[in-house]
Amino acid sequence: MDRPNLFQVILGLLEPWQFMLVACSYIPSTISHLYATSSLSSLLSWDAFQSAWFSKFWAWAGPRIREGNGPRITALLEGRVTGAQVVDEVVGEPISGVVFDIGPGLGYWVDLYARTDVPINDASDNVRQRGGKSKGITKVYGVEPNAQSHPGLRKRANAAGLDGVYEILPVGIEDIAGETVVKKGSVDAIVSLLCLCSIPEPEKNIKELHSYLKPGGRWYLYEHVVVKGYGPMQLYQRFVNLFWPHALGGCQLCRDTEKTLREAGPWSKVDLKQPPIEPWHAVVPHIFGTLTK
Numbered sequence: 001m002d003r004p005n006l007f008q009v010i011l012g013l014l015e016p017w018q019f020m021l022v023a024c025s026y027i028p029s030t031i032s033h034l035y036a037t038s039s040l041s042s043l044l045s046w047d048a049f050q051s052a053w054f055s056k057f058w059a060w061a062g063p064r065i066r067e068g069n070g071p072r073i074t075a076l077l078e079g080r081v082t083g084a085q086v087v088d089e090v091v092g093e094p095i096s097g098v099v100f101d102i103g104p105g106l107g108y109w110v111d112l113y114a115r116t117d118v119p120i121n122d123a124s125d126n127v128r129q130r131g132g133k134s135k136g137i138t139k140v141y142g143v144e145p146n147a148q149s150h151p152g153l154r155k156r157a158n159a160a161g162l163d164g165v166y167e168i169l170p171v172g173i174e175d176i177a178g179e180t181v182v183k184k185g186s187v188d189a190i191v192s193l194l195c196l197c198s199i200p201e202p203e204k205n206i207k208e209l210h211s212y213l214k215p216g217g218r219w220y221l222y223e224h225v226v227v228k229g230y231g232p233m234q235l236y237q238r239f240v241n242l243f244w245p246h247a248l249g250g251c252q253l254c255r256d257t258e259k260t261l262r263e264a265g266p267w268s269k270v271d272l273k274q275p276p277i278e279p280w281h282a283v284v285p286h287i288f289g290t291l292t293k
């Protein structure tokens with residue numbers, strides 16, 4: 001990757017502030033929406049207000065992020081990602097079976113589940129035949145506690161042709177056990193896309209999710225994480241994070257999610273890295289790839 005020029009570095013450092021400014025621009029419309037829908041109690045509770053505000057903002061941000069990252073997440077679910085890079089051939093197991101979709105929000109990614117059931121290419125058929133038969137997704141549980149997101153999530157799942165396949169569990173990870181008969185050790189795949197930054201008690205909840213995976217089950221993820229390696233950038237990220245969670249629905253910038261995932265339990269394979277395309281001055285760096293139990 002070419003070395004970024006000074007202008008690009010400054011723009012990159014300012015990006016989170018621009019994102020927060022856009023989020024703040026949704027405060028007036030959130031207040032008027034809550035007032036018009038007689039949800040006055042939500043105006044008096046910070047948590048309820050923040051949920052409503054974040055949902056409004058994410059209706060702007062989510063589709064933009066989805067558009068920019070669609071091809072790489074498609075490749076991830078098709079087993080065409082290694083070393084955090086998209087490759088042409090299938091190098092890992094494509095998504096199949098019973099899936100936990102963690103924090104799907106308004107459902108901007110759910111159409112991808114409908115697409116992965118079709119043969120992908122010759123190499124993919126080889127992978128499928130190794131398992132003895134063509135595999136596909138049989139069930140997806142969307143673990144989403146924010147009730148404001150459920151109508152949009154349901155609408156997008158149905159539009160993708162997933163009615164009967166996609167079921168919303170209207171709880172957080174911490175309450176899955178009380179909401180479904182799905183047994184621990186029985187889930188084929190977990191998908192988390194930009195949501196582990198927002199969950200409470202990440203160590204406990206990520207461990208809980210690990211316990212649901214069956215041996216050989218895969219966790220497909222794309223998450224933003226703490227800056228590693230470069231001291232001044234770590235400090236700058238911590239400074240931005242003084243403001244960021246308040247404007248972005250509680251999202252935490254400085255989580256070491258890779259460490260938490262690696263320590264959640266035993267894995268037979270971890271293929272997880274920061275995409276090499278991300279520059280040194282990324283204030284919101286990511287990890288991308290899969291873990292196999």
Ligand SMILES: C[S@@+](CC[C@H](N)C(=O)[O-])C[C@H]1O[C@@H](n2cnc3c(N)ncnc32)[C@H](O)[C@@H]1O
Pocket residue numbers: 062102103104105106107108109143144145146149171172173174193194195198199200251
């Ligand atoms: C930044 S949004 C991302 C939404 C979606 N993944 C996307 O990319 O459009 C984070 C999501 O995590 C969800 N979330 C928060 N706490 C959670 C929990 N305890 N369990 C599951 N999801 C949670 C939020 O409700 C929200 O939908």
